[in-house]
Amino acid sequence: MLLDLAGRRRVLFFGGKGGVGKTSVASAVGLAQARAGRSVLVVSTDPAHNLGHLWERTVGPEVVGLAENLDGVEIDPEATTDEHLAAIRETLYSVMPEHLRPEVDRYLALSRQSPGTHEAATLERIAGVLQMGLASYDLVVFDTAPSGHTSRLMALPEIxxxxxxxxxxxxxxxxxxxxxxxxxxxxxxxxxxxxxxxxxxxxxxxxxxxxxxxxxxxxFEKLRDTLTDDELTSFVVVLTAERLPVLESLELHGDLRAAGVHVGGMVVNRRSPGDAGEFLAGRRELEDRAVRMLTADLPGTEVTELPLMPGELVGADAVGRFADVLG
Ligand SMILES: Nc1ncnc2c1ncn2[C@@H]1O[C@H](COP(=O)(O)OP(=O)(O)OP(=O)(O)O)[C@@H](O)[C@H]1O
Ligand SMILES: [Mg+2]
Known part of the structure; x- marks a missing residue:
């Protein structure tokens, strides 16, 4: 289902709790689409910058190549906030009398710390990267930060x-x-x-x-229109098969729907094998229960299960093997 969904969209968002596998799954889906011949840009909006860690290379604010047909870029919230405030300063300088400039500077220094400034800056940058991505790539994949902010981020363009x-x-x-x-x-x-x-x-x-x-x-209107366009954009919630992640993912699903965002499916990642010893079989049974809880609450929503991979999921070869198991 995951590749089907990706194949029919131009923008995909991956979100979910910290550490569940958003970056790994986003990259694997991006790679699978690149292998299928589409040009793909993976965008990380994550301050922890683990796109670079996963691909074992430096990924920054400039687009870099990760694999054939696959590029990556990371949005740095600190740098983005600086640019954002510099642009506001320029506008304010141009419209305010000169003697008020120290006032403007004081206001901006305060704004840097105030709630919402990072979000607004990140959102402006997302809007910019998305516009560039849609103009130059077949598919833009967003790997979002691990926080409850994601659904807010989706509602923010409207606000x-x-x-x-x-x-x-x-x-x-x-x-x-x-x-x-x-x-x-x-x-x-x-x-x-x-x-x-x-x-x-x-x-x-x-x-x-x-x-x-x-x-x-x-x-912002353009960004909102893109985010809420079912045919263009879809959101995938990544989780692990445990009680709390399931509950949080159900909440995220509801928030996204309320913001008018199409949720294309849920990815239950790191599923334990049932045939590799008693210990893991026991884990798998517990996980089955969590998956049943998820599907019972979301009838009709596609759920993809991805296996716990052997070894460390780091480097292009490992991402390649992870892309293989997507189907
Ligand atoms: N299917 C899997 N099998 C084995 N290891 C996995 C799997 N998926 C992810 N991992 C590992 O789990 C850890 C977290 O994965 P990842 O960085 O993709 O999660 P994330 O949701 O992006 O985390 P964060 O919230 O910190 O950004 C990494 O060490 C990754 O290698
Ligand atoms: Mg990540």
């Missing part, structure tokens, strides 16, 4: 788009107020008048702010 819309509405109101005040000034004090509204610095400033806000809103 950011409405938030920017709100700002635009407020600006329209203050523009009307500004125009009225300027009209008043025109009547009372002719000497402060700017006759040509096209060269009124306030009007120009408002236009610049408006353009920036509209560009931002469009970016």
């Amino acid at each position: 950011m788009a409405s938030w920017t819309e709100g700002l635009l509405r407020n600006r329209r109101k203050s523009e009307r107020l500004g125009a009225a005040l300027r009209g008043l000034a025109r009547d009372t004090d002719r000497s402060t008048l700017v006759d040509d509204p096209a060269h009124d610095p306030l009007v120009e400033r408002d236009l610049r702010i408006r353009r920036t806000l509209i560009a931002r809103r469009e970016k």
